[in-house]
Each structure stands twice: as C-alpha cells, then as structure tokens.
Amino acid sequence: MSGDSELRVLVVDDHPIWRHSVAAGLEEAGCVVAGTAGDGAQALRVAAATRPGVVLLDLNLPDMSGAEVTRRLLAGDPGIRVLILSASGERQDVLDAMTAGATGYLVKSAQFSELLAAVRSTAAGEAVFTPGLAGLVLGEYRRLAAGAEPAAGAASGPASAGRPASPAQPRLTERETEVLRLVAKGMTYPEIAALLVLSPRTVQNHVQNTLIKLQLHNKAQLVRYALEQGIE
Amino acid sequence: MAEQMWRVVAVFRVVTLVYAAVLITRDHDSYSHPAAGWLALGVMAAWSAITIAAYSRPGGRQTWLVCADVAVAAGLVLSTRLIVPASQINAGAPTIPSSWAASSVLACAVAGGPAGGLAGASVIIAADIVERQALPQGTLSNIVLVLIAGGVGGYIVQLGLRAEAAADRAARLEAAIAERERIARGIHDSVLQVLALVATRGRELGGEAAELARLAGEQESALRSLVSGASASRPEGGLVDLAGLLEPLGGSRVTVSCPAGAVLLADPPARALAAAAGEALDNVRRHAGDEARAWVLVEDDGAAVTVSVRDNGLGFADGRLAEAEAAGRLGVAQSIKGRMRDVGGTACLRSLPGQGTEVELCVRRF
Numbered sequence: 166m167s168g169d170s171e172l173r174v175l176v177v178d179d180h181p182i183w184r185h186s187v188a189a190g191l192e193e194a195g196c197v198v199a200g201t202a203g204d205g206a207q208a209l210r211v212a213a214a215t216r217p218g219v220v221l222l223d224l225n226l227p228d229m230s231g232a233e234v235t236r237r238l239l240a241g242d243p244g245i246r247v248l249i250l251s252a253s254g255e256r257q258d259v260l261d262a263m264t265a266g267a268t269g270y271l272v273k274s275a276q277f278s279e280l281l282a283a284v285r286s287t288a289a290g291e292a293v294f295t296p297g298l299a300g301l302v303l304g305e306y307r308r309l310a311a312g313a314e315p316a317a318g319a320a321s322g323p324a325s326a327g328r329p330a331s332p333a334q335p336r337l338t339e340r341e342t343e344v345l346r347l348v349a350k351g352m353t354y355p356e357i358a359a360l361l362v363l364s365p366r367t368v369q370n371h372v373q374n375t376l377i378k379l380q381l382h383n384k385a386q387l388v389r390y391a392l393e394q395g396i397e
Numbered sequence: 398m399a400e401q402m403w404r405v406v407a408v409f410r411v412v413t414l415v416y417a418a419v420l421i422t423r424d425h426d427s428y429s430h431p432a433a434g435w436l437a438l439g440v441m442a443a444w445s446a447i448t449i450a451a452y453s454r455p456g457g458r459q460t461w462l463v464c465a466d467v468a469v470a471a472g473l474v475l476s477t478r479l480i481v482p483a484s485q486i487n488a489g490a491p492t493i494p495s496s497w498a499a500s501s502v503l504a505c506a507v508a509g510g511p512a513g514g515l516a517g518a519s520v521i522i523a524a525d526i527v528e529r530q531a532l533p534q535g536t537l538s539n540i541v542l543v544l545i546a547g548g549v550g551g552y553i554v555q556l557g558l559r560a561e562a563a564a565d566r567a568a569r570l571e572a573a574i575a576e577r578e579r580i581a582r583g584i585h586d587s588v589l590q591v592l593a594l595v596a597t598r599g600r601e602l603g604g605e606a607a608e609l610a611r612l613a614g615e616q617e618s619a620l621r622s623l624v625s626g627a628s629a630s631r632p633e634g635g636l637v638d639l640a641g642l643l644e645p646l647g648g649s650r651v652t653v654s655c656p657a658g659a660v661l662l663a664d665p666p667a668r669a670l671a672a673a674a675g676e677a678l679d680n681v682r683r684h685a686g687d688e689a690r691a692w693v694l695v696e697d698d699g700a701a702v703t704v705s706v707r708d709n710g711l712g713f714a715d716g717r718l719a720e721a722e723a724a725g726r727l728g729v730a731q732s733i734k735g736r737m738r739d740v741g742g743t744a745c746l747r748s749l750p751g752q753g754t755e756v757e758l759c760v761r762r763f
Contacts, residue, residue, distance in 0.1 A: 180590045186598065225586050252589040256640075260657040273593040274617060274649075277601060296692050297654045303696060304656020311699050349654045350707040350755070351692030360752075 172288050173199040175217035177208040177234070178250075179227055183273075187221065187280070194281050205229035209237055216242065219288050222267070224251035224258050232261035239266045248287040250280075260301045263376065264383040269293025292373040299349035302375055303342070309334045309382070335378040344371040402507045402554050403458070407449045410500040414445050417497045424481075424490070433480045437473055437493045444469050445497075452504065463501075463508045467517045470494060470501040471524035478528055489535055492528060499546055506551035514547030585620060592617035618648040636661040639702060640695055642671040646678060647693070655695040662702060666740040666760045670704050673733045673744060677706040677756040680729045685710020685753065700762055707755040733758070 174196050178184045181203070188198045199217035202208035205228045212220060220238055224231035235247045247267040251259060252274075259270055269287045271280060272295065283293045294302075312334070337345065347357045354372075358365040421438050425431040448466055451457035473494040481490055492498070498521050505517030522540045529536050592613045599610025623645075639662050640655035647653040662670070674693055681691045689710035696703045730746050733756065737744040742760035 180587065183590050183594055186594055252586050252593060256655060256657040273590065274596060274614070277597050296652045296694070300654025300694055300696075301657050304658070307696070307698050308656065308658065346694065346696075346705075349692070349694040350705055351652060351690065351709065352707075356752075 172196045172219065172285070173215070173217040174284060175199050175208065175212055175215065175220045176201045177203075177205075177220060177226070178223040179203050179225070180223075183223075190277050191281070191284070196281075196284065205234040205237075208234055209241065212238055212245065213241055217245070219246045219248055219284055221248050221250055221284065222262075224249055224255070224262060230261065231258060231267075232265040235262050235265040235267050246287045246290065248283055248293060256301055259298065260305060263298065263301070264305070264379050266380050266384075270295060270298045272297070291369060292376050294348055294372050294376075296349045296351050299345050299372075302379065303337075303345050303349060305379060306335070306337050306342075306375070310336065335382045337375060341371050341375050344368055345375055348372060399507070399554070399558065402557070403452050406452065406500060406503045406507055409503055410445050410449060410497070413495070413497040413500055414441055417441060417493070417495050420491055420495055421493070427482070427485060428480050429482045430480050433476075434493065437476055437480065440469070441473065441494060441497055445500075448504070458508055460508070463504050463513075463517075466501040466504050467520050470498040471520050474498055474521065474524040474528050486529065487531070489533060492525070498524075499543055502543055502547045503550055506547050507554050509551065510555040511548050511551035514549075514551030515544065516547075518543045518547030589617060589620060592620070614649050621647065635663070637664050637667040639667045639670060639704075642667060643674060643693055643695060643704070646671075646675060650689070651678060651691045651693065653693045653695070656697055660695055660697045660702060662760065662762075666702075666742060669736050669740040669742065670702070670758055670760060673736045673756075673758050674704050674706050676729060676733055676736075677758075681706070681708040681710060681754070689753070702760050702762070704758040705755060706758075708753040710753045730756070 172195075174191055176184050176188050176191070176198060178187070178201075184201050184203070188201055192198055199215040200211040202211045205226045208220065208222070208226075222231060222234060222238075226234065231249060231251075235249075238245050238247060246269075247262075249259065249262050249267045249270045250273055251270075252272075263270060268290065269283055269292055271283050271293060275283070286293050343361070344357060347360070352360070354365045354368045357363070357368045361368070418438055421434050425434045428434045444466075448462070451459075451462055474492045477486065477492045480493055502514060502517040502521055506514030509516070521543055525536060525540065525543075526532060595613035596610045596617060599606040599608075599613065602610075638659040640660045643655065644653050678691055678693070681689055685691075685708045689708045691706060691708040694703075694705045694707075696705075730744075734744045737758055737760070740760060742758065744756060744758050746754065746756050748754040
C-alpha cells in the first residue's frame, strides 16, 4: 500500500443519508470515493466503470441479496475487496455474504474510526472479523462437520438445495478453533497473540484462513451444483 | 375438491348408464312395450350427456338443473310400470334406469350437502315405492343404499369443502403475516440506520450532540433487541431458539455472537442458560468497572450447547477467591451454578488479573 490516495472506495447503500454521510467522512479522511450506488444493479455498473479497490456494501439492498452482489462483484473483478456493513444484521444473510467472498463485516453502529480502520484493512486484504462474525464462522464449521442441512433462511446458493454433505468438508485445526473462539469472546489480536505466545500476524493468518477455507468450499459447491444442473 | 366430486358423479353416471343398457338389452324381449324400453334408454343417454356437459362447468351447476335431474330419474323409475309387465315387476325385475337413478342423488349430495342428498334420495325412493306398489326386501336394501349415497356423500363433500376453506384461510393468513413481517423488517432497518448514524456522528461532534448520540444509541440497541428477539417467541416443535433468547442481551457494551441457524433446546435448559447469562452480565455491570465490555458466545456442537460470557474488566486471581466472595461475586457465581445444576448443566468460572472474568455455561443435549 502506498497510502490512501490509492484507496478508492465505492459506497453502496439504499439510504441516501447514510450513503452521503459515509462518503463525506471517507473523503475527509483522505480516501477517494470512486462512486456511490443505491442498489445492487447500480453497484455492479458503477464498479465496472470505476474499478474501486474496496466496496462498502450494505446487506439490505432493494433488488438483490448481499451475497449475490458480492458474488457478481468478484466475478467482474476478482481483485475487488468487499466490506459488508449491516444495520439489522440477519445472521444468515451475513454468513451468506461472507462465504460468497466478502473480506470483512462490520455493524453500522461501529464508530467512524472503526469503519475507517476496517476499510484500510480490507483494502490490504486482511479479514475484518467482529466477535459476531467469529461466532457465525464457528457455527458454520460445526454445521458442516455435523453434515447437517443448511440453517433455515439460506435461500440462495446450492447449499440450500438440500444436497448431501460433500465428502471434503472444510475443517478447523485445533489452533484455528482456539483462535476463533477467543475472537468471538472479544479478545483483540494482540491479546490473543500474548495469551497463546504467537505473533499477532500469525493470529491474523489463522483467522483469515478460517474464512478462506469456507469461501473455497462455497465456490466448489457452486461449481458442483452448476455441473449437476448442466449449467456450463 | 368440488371439481373432483362432480367428476365422480359423471363417471358414476356413465358406468350406471352402461349397466342399464345391458339390462334393457337382456330383458327387452319380455317387455310389454320393447320400443318404449329403447326410447327410455335413449332418454337416459341424452340426459346423461346434457348433465355431464352442464355439471362440468361451475356455471352449469344450477339448482333447477339438479332438481330436473332428480325429476327425470324419478320419471324413468315410474315409467317402468308402462314398459315392464306387472308380473315381472312383482317378481322383482329391476326398474328401467336401475342404479342410474342414483346418479341424480349423488348430484344432489354434491350440490346441496347432506340435506340435498337426503332430499334427492327421498324423491327417488318415493318413486321406487310407487312403482313397486309394495316393499319387498330387495327394494328395502336399495332404499337404504340410496339414502346412504345421498346422506354420506353429501356429508363427505361438505367436510371436504370445509377443510378446503380452512386450508385456504390459513394460507392467506400466513401470506399476510409474511408480508407484514417483510414490511416491518424494512422499516426497522431504516430506523436502525438513522439511529446508528445519529449515534456515530453525534459522538464525534461532542457536547449536546453527544447526549443525543447516547440516546439514539440506546434506542438503537433497544430496537435491535426487539427485532432479533421476535424470532425466539415462535417455538419449533416444543423447542426454543436459544439464540433468540440471548440476542436481546446485546447492547452498546455487550456483544452476542451466535451461529447463523437456530440453536434449539428444550424450554427449561434454554431459559436456564439465558437467565444465567443475564445474571453473569449483571455481575459484569456491577463489579467489572464502568469501562468493562462483555461478550457472549453461543456454541452448539450437537451434543452440547455452551454459552460463554467474558468481560474485559478487572478480573481476580485464583488465590483471591475469598476476596471475591467478600465482594459478593462468588454469591452470584453460586446462584448461576445452582441454576445450571437444576437443568443438568454445568457452570465454571475463570478469572485472571487484567484479563477479565469468564463464565462458561454448558448443557448437554442427551
């Protein structure tokens, strides 16, 4: 990273007040607001035209789900980073968007300084984990290990098509489970690093790996589903 | 439902028409007026065609047509006297329409329920008795069968229609509730957005705006609790969603993390876990310092459900348990342990100076 002049952000939110306020805040902080969009379709158009580094994406858009916007943004530009922001935070919606490839998740009640830090981490490709997200990811691994059907509300994607658990379920290592549980209990990376005698960077890597494994699994499921359905 | 029943009437009519044709073909040599026998069969065939065509459309199911249906059938029963010699009738020969007459009774039952069916059956039975001029055993059995066809057929149709109407009402109600919830979600999301915005911007501005920000923040977490708690009130198969019980505990200083799906538990352990977690959080508020924050983590590994409540407050060393007891903290810990023991669960308390306190509550499923 060579500084914020390179940090181009697309703000996607269907509430004009929030959109403008966040865009203004980001510009004040030295980021470049590449554009704003009020729905998913517009977000995809603006992203294709302005090629932002980070997309700040509200989960609750009028035309498509956060997971779908994320998937399509990444299909258009695999290098794009998506930071999910949500107000009401339906747990399944958040998880769907994260496994679809989003890099981070933040609740809207976060302070602006937290938001700014999250945008910067996201641009650097670092997963932004709230304790809530860690709880969701832990739960998802347990669900996959149990070979259970997806939780109610998983309306999109092949995982909800009632197919049996695939033979190669992603698993957490003992260390990863330990780290994720500590994140979910509100400990910061430096605190976890001190407790487990690791470097903060290693902690960050463990956390990030848990998400990447889920995203790869999700992608493989999508491909498998497409092949089974005869969709090329 | 009604459609299927009318189709059954049509099929019954065709089958009984074929049966009547077979009987007339077999017996017409012995009729006093064989030509009249063929004419009666022609009338039955034509009337069957007319009624099947008319009853196939909802607009054709008129009361007068159903009455005419019964009248035609009764007329044909009475015509037996003119066509078949009295000696044969007295010997128990079938009537000209035989069981075809019952198809009009079924039509009455489908159109008018049990009352309609019984009324139609009475007319056909009366015609039957007039035609026989006696009540032999065979006719009596036929009468009972026609009464059953009319009464029971009508009752079944009525039951079916009621069930259909009830299912329809339920589907409509469900759709209305789903739509109301969808609208409510949209409104809640908008309000949460604005409250969150006021809270964050106000905090940055400071002064009086900071006070507004604090109020907005409180309302935001209250509304968030209300929205997320609403889902817990709907139990599934006698089980309660623990996530829905715990989420309302979240707020500006408390974060609740759960799996994406429902964490289903029987009612008593779910309530015990929620109450114990609530007590642990009260304890944090009282003893861990004003700046302390707390995190609640819900984990479900299938065999057991674990709820951890951690704070980043002052904490205490293991060797200072007595001190903690004096401060009233252990008493609360004992009450939490008791709650968990009552539902066959466990509670353990860990604390390290400077790392806050953690209470781990666990309930096994089996």
